Amino acid sequence: MPNGAQALVRTLANAGVRVCFTNPGTSEMHFVAALDTASEMRAVLCLFEGVATGAADGYARMTGTPAATLLHLGCGLGNGLANLHNARKGKVPVVNIVGDHATYHVKYDAQLQSDIETVARNVSPSFVWTSQVTSELCRDAVAAVKAACSWPGQVATLILPADVSWGEGGVPEPAPVIEPPPLADDAAVQAVAAAIKAGGRSAILLGGTALQEQALLAAARIAASCGVKVFAETFPTRMERGAGLPGVERIAYLAEMAQIQLKEIDTLVLVDAKAPVSFFAYPGKRSYLPHDGCKVLTLSTPAEDAAGSLAKLVKALGAEQATPELAAPSRPGRPRGNRLTAEKVCKAVGHLLPENAIIIDEAISSGLMLSKFTAGAPRHDLITLTGGAIGQGLPNAIGAAIACPDRPVIALIGDGSSMYTIQSLWTIARERLNVTAVIFNNASYSVLNVELERVGAEKIGPKARAQLDLHGPVLKFAQIADGMGVRATRVTTPDEFTDALACSLKRPGPHLIEAVVPPALSGLKLKLLPHLLGSLDRVPLPVARMLKRKIAP
Structure with missing residues (x-):
């Protein structure tokens, strides 16, 4: 025994x-x-x-x-x-x-x-x-x-x-029986359908499993039939996106921007999601982000089948024959110039992203333009920092690569957050995983410099600034990776980065690209930040032009 x-x-x-x-x-x-x-x-x-x-x-x-x-x-x-x-x-x-x-x-x-x-x-x-x-x-x-x-x-x-x-006497057991999740009950479906049919501006907020293909298509049919806006939660667990799938705008990280997104919404329908709240409390700002006149209804809870529940709502609204709007194939051009920036790294990812890739996004401030540049890229999965505890990205890449050995994994990681779990590189090398890790080395906790101002902190002196700075000594990620057995290169120009990424994608296996960039938020006015940190799939053209002037000279 x-x-x-x-x-x-x-x-x-x-x-x-x-x-x-x-x-x-x-x-x-x-x-x-x-x-x-x-x-x-x-x-x-x-x-x-x-x-x-x-x-x-x-x-x-x-x-x-x-x-x-x-x-x-x-x-x-x-x-x-x-x-x-x-x-x-x-x-x-x-x-x-x-x-x-x-x-x-x-x-x-x-x-x-x-x-x-x-x-x-x-x-x-x-x-x-x-x-x-x-x-x-x-x-x-x-x-x-x-x-x-x-x-x-x-x-x-x-x-x-x-x-x-x-101890002796262990008795192996068979697999447990896992019951499938129920659908939303008829009363919830009818209440949501009635609210949408009543007029006014309605939106559906998708989270969790509602951000995979079948649920996305159902929500897009409702949008096409009824004029409903579709949002995704700020930090999806796993989101299927790219050409041939509905493009969904994510709720912004910054509360100010999220309130702009939601300000005209009369009815907000939750599907495997919670009503948006600000990531932190800020003096004089709202924590609960839907406006006071917005009616919030739940179609399905996380304990219910999101795709099946949306299918019931499609039927209740008579939207079965509606044609969902899908993202058209598109890629940005190759980034140019002599100066590498975080924006140009994201542009290169969109330029080269292979079919069926898995993107792990823990780039923090450096990934602000990632959604824009990959919206029309070949279909891929996106994993984000759901709980906000940094150090998730590199370990997630290990698990994703083992789960899907035939798919390339690209992990975009901030320099500060990468140091929480840098030991991941050793496991990536030992297991010979098809992971390309991109470390944005800007020698700063860049987003915290923004938060320092947003929380209303006063009398910010050199001791305070030093807590958000990673200079002295500057981390050398290519050398760290080499010491753990991962093939690595350090790049400082757009051409060097694009060539390094192309090489890593052609030669499956562990790679690390250390991208030396300035802080993505340097030189930007605070009033622009809501457009940036929201990581919106559809950045308005005037904002895109401002971004080009500000961070990609």
């Missing part, structure tokens, strides 16, 4: 868990040994727990099924907490296996003893469980997988004491 760890690994494999991202310690050694008993489960070593949790997040975003993490005690879970927060906000299924001291060892309060359950509840509010008996371990694991996979996806945490892991 297998021990607990062997039975647990077999149970996870039975449940369709095909990858385990690991950062193990002593308490997890029996689980590590058991990994060899399940040939269908891939084990991927990560040098930091935040890489493991972010990789599991990226994997699940692309497959819709959970990967497992293997973490060492409460401290290891704590190290991975930021990217589990992003997964929770993105409604992404993840199964954490967190090792613990043997049950009889807990009373001695050894150096690594901690309250793991309390730590876990920050990111696993619906499922945290400590197994106590080897014979029941696999039933606990099935419950964890079922919780993670139930609609909407969530982070489930199973705590595995060492003696439960090494």
Whole structure:
């Protein structure tokens, strides 16, 4: 009869868990040994727990099924907490296996003893469980997988004491039965249909799974038939976009711009989304962004089938025959000039983006023009920073590349955020993943310079400014990448960047391009920032001209 760890690994494999991202310690050694008993489960070593949790997040975003993490005690879970927060906000299924001291060892309060359950509840509010008996371990694991996979996806945490892991008498369990999500009920559909038919300016806000093809097409049919505006949430978990799909404008990051987008909307319909709120509170500014006269209705909650619910609404509105407006194929030209800027990097991405690529966007301020330059590019998926905890992008790239080995992954990362999980490069090299990481090296937390002014901070002196500056020493990402086994190059001109990106796309495998650029927001007036930080798919022509003058001389 297998021990607990062997039975647990077999149970996870039975449940369709095909990858385990690991950062193990002593308490997890029996689980590590058991990994060899399940040939269908891939084990991927990560040098930091935040890489493991972010990789599991990226994997699940692309497959819709959970990967497992293997973490060492409460401290290891704590190290991975930021990217589990992003997964929770993105409604992404993840199964954490967190090792613990043997049950009889807990009373001695050894150096690594901690309250793991309390730590876990920050990111696993619906499922945290400590197994106590080897014979029941696999039933606990099935419950964890079922919780993670139930609609909407969530982070489930199973705590595995060492003696439960090494104990004899483990009994593997079959896969759990996962019930499909229900559709929106008829009353909700009819209420939304009535509000749209009543006239006035209506908009649909899509989030979560509503940003994939079938839901996008249904929303576009409603837009074409009824004149409804369609928005996407600011930070999508996964958004399908590009030529041949409906183009959807994202709600702006800056509250001021979001209020402009929403100011004429009389009825806002939520589909797997929440009503927009500002990312932070600001003195004298609104937190809840729909105006006071806007009626907010929910078509479907995150626990319901977004595409199916929109299909019901299409039928209720008689929009089945409407022709959805689709993005036409288009690419920007090759960027020119002697000075590389963040805008020109984004332009080069749009110029070269291959079919079926996956873009990971954690470029922060440097990615302001990415949506504009890729709106008509070949079809691709976009993953963004759902929970706002930086350090997600490079780990997400690991998970996405393992989930979709036949698809190129381009990760656009700010220099400051990349340093949170720079260890990802080692795993990318070790696993030989088809990832091109672009690091925008502007030696600044650029967006925070804007926020410093927006929050109304006064008397900003050199000590304060130094907290947002990455000079002295300037980070050398090409050298860091080379030290971790990733082929890397440092570029300073548009031609150098475009050639480097073209080379990386022709030669699959790990690549890093360090793009030395000025801060994307340098020299810009604050009144222009709402147009920039909104990352809108359709930037008005006058704004585009101003951008060209300001950041692409």
